[in-house]
Amino acid sequence: MKQSTGFRDARYAQAIVNEISSLVDGRNIRIVHVCGTHEDTISQHGVRSLLPDSIKLVAGPGCPVCVCAAKDVDMAIELSRKGHIITTFGDMVRVPATNSTLAKERSNGADVRVVYGASDAVSIARDNPDREVVFVGVGFETTAPTIALELLGKPPSNFSILTSLKVIPPAMEILVNIEGFGVDGFITPGHVSTIIGSSAFQPFAEKHRVPCVAAGFEPLDVLESIRMILKQIQEGRADSENEYTRVVKPEGNLAAQRVLAQAFRIDDAPWRGLGIIKKSGYYIKKELAEHDARLRFEIPETESVDILPGCRCHEVILGMTDPLECSLFGTRCTPEDPYGPCMVGHEGTCRIRHEYTMD
Numbered sequence: 001m002k003q004s005t006g007f008r009d010a011r012y013a014q015a016i017v018n019e020i021s022s023l024v025d026g027r028n029i030r031i032v033h034v035c036g037t038h039e040d041t042i043s044q045h046g047v048r049s050l051l052p053d054s055i056k057l058v059a060g061p062g063c064p065v066c067v068c069a070a071k072d073v074d075m076a077i078e079l080s081r082k083g084h085i086i087t088t089f090g091d092m093v094r095v096p097a098t099n100s101t102l103a104k105e106r107s108n109g110a111d112v113r114v115v116y117g118a119s120d121a122v123s124i125a126r127d128n129p130d131r132e133v134v135f136v137g138v139g140f141e142t143t144a145p146t147i148a149l150e151l152l153g154k155p156p157s158n159f160s161i162l163t164s165l166k167v168i169p170p171a172m173e174i175l176v177n178i179e180g181f182g183v184d185g186f187i188t189p190g191h192v193s194t195i196i197g198s199s200a201f202q203p204f205a206e207k208h209r210v211p212c213v214a215a216g217f218e219p220l221d222v223l224e225s226i227r228m229i230l231k232q233i234q235e236g237r238a239d240s241e242n243e244y245t246r247v248v249k250p251e252g253n254l255a256a257q258r259v260l261a262q263a264f265r266i267d268d269a270p271w272r273g274l275g276i277i278k279k280s281g282y283y284i285k286k287e288l289a290e291h292d293a294r295l296r297f298e299i300p301e302t303e304s305v306d307i308l309p310g311c312r313c314h315e316v317i318l319g320m321t322d323p324l325e326c327s328l329f330g331t332r333c334t335p336e337d338p339y340g341p342c343m344v345g346h347e348g349t350c351r352i353r354h355e356y357t358m359d
């Protein structure tokens with residue numbers, strides 16, 4: 001049955017595609033998005049197949065568990081081996097670290113619990129006052145405010161957070177500075193823009209002369225954002241525009257921004273596959289240090305390995321390699337038994353490609 005909701009209307013989609021074709025005018029255009037949910041929409045609805053061949057739509061670093069450095073997972077594993085209760089999101093449990101995963105540690109007897117959010121972890125801490133409860137907080141600007149709220153809400157003294165929270169705009173800076181990367185426009189992430197606002201990307205757009213458009217998550221949103229990028233290119237503009245006006249405000253969510261500023265400071269952070277990116281991570285402020293697992297526990301420094309032999313996640317995360325080009329795709333590396341982080345969760349590019357290209 002054909003879907004004909006307002007956001008999936010086939011005739012409207014065709015009209016936008018026609019306009020895209022006339023705007024691109026045969027030029028090679030490379031558009032990058034940095035959001036796993038966008039990649040899911042694009043793959044699920046075959047958006048790439050609707051576009052002229054000269055438009056390349058590329059997935060960048062938009063999956064929070066994929067870019068979580070192995071070092072952070074190794075730390076969580078170390079803490080689980082000390083007998084503490086480790087709580088985190090479901091995807092994180094299966095993310096490969098240097099030699100293990102939290103799931104493997106759990107099967108060896110560690111107390112690793114999947115939670116829906118930091119508030120569940122706080123409840124577990126209240127129910128287990130004699131145990132240390134660590135929440136492994138992973139995500140972008142979208143997830144960070146909910147974690148900040150728990151920190152600010154006077155959690156019990158046996159509760160702490162191992163932060164691996166990332167800030168998206170600095171990662172985009174890295175992409176544009178990679179020699180030969182080449183990008184003509186960015187589809188900026190709708191969820192992140194809800195918090196920081198579409199105008200947060202304006203300095204980036206101006207500095208690098210790259211059009212940016214915040215997009216929603218329906219196929220028509222993505223098509224319309226591509227049309228808007230091409231229109232900017234045609235007009236010689238490079239601005240941060242907002243296609244997702246039904247949710248995103250130019251200024252973002254000011255209350256969420258205040259909460260973030262109260263709980264976190266921003267500093268350099270390691271991204272899997274991308275190395276250390278300046279000013280790209282949220283860390284707990286010193287006023288809340290008693291809940292900072294990095295300070296609360298002595299965790300020995302280990303030699304962590306971000307990318308296991310043969311895995312090409314570092315190239316996939318950068319949008320330089322398609323998952324199908326990895327020789328381990330669908331063989332050694334599957335959603336049931338992920339070898340690399342990009343095959344773990346529903347926002348991972350390899351996982352998404354597997355879901356929509358394999359039977």
Ligand code: SF4
Binds near residue numbers: 310311326328330334
């Ligand atoms: S298919 Fe697996 S091993 Fe290959 S790049 Fe993707 S996650 Fe890494």
